[in-house]
Amino acid sequence: MDNIVLIGFMGSGKTGVGRELAELLSIPFYDMDEMLEQEAGMPIPEIFRLEGEEGFRRRESGLLKRLAEEKKDASAAVYSTGGGIVTREENIPLLKKLGTVIFFKVSPGTVMERIGNDASRPMLAGSGREERVRELMLLRTPMYLACADIVLAMDGYSKEENALRTKIVLQEHGCL
């Protein structure tokens, strides 16, 4: 089995559904945001504060490159990525190299419901949060689509349902 790489907007369920999916498949789960925080020894908002978005993206691309390169030595796993990973063009071939890429597609409404008041997302800091979500989503959707092997609409389902739906779609694509 190849790795499964989850991409999509903040609040699309990459981490929550990803964890469930890994459990269903009995394989490890890795959250790239968490790995980046561990490597940096600080939470993501602090990385943004000290190094700016540019610094964060440099770290993110560096980690992705290492994961893609080390892939041959590791057994299959589910990887959850940060919502902005597709904004660096160099990351697209690396994501594809890392494994089968699934785009978790959600609406701005779902994002607002899930992370509307969450202070841990520096990309949404400040006022006009809903506008920012819409704007970023519009900008990023073509990038997610360009990168994805599989697109799955996630609105309106529970985490458990979406994990099962993801497993089914992976089976249908012959990935399991």
Ligand code: S3P
């Ligand atoms: C970001 C999404 C976050 C995290 C960082 C930047 C983005 O990950 O990587 O705050 O630019 O969309 P999640 O998608 O897990 O929230």
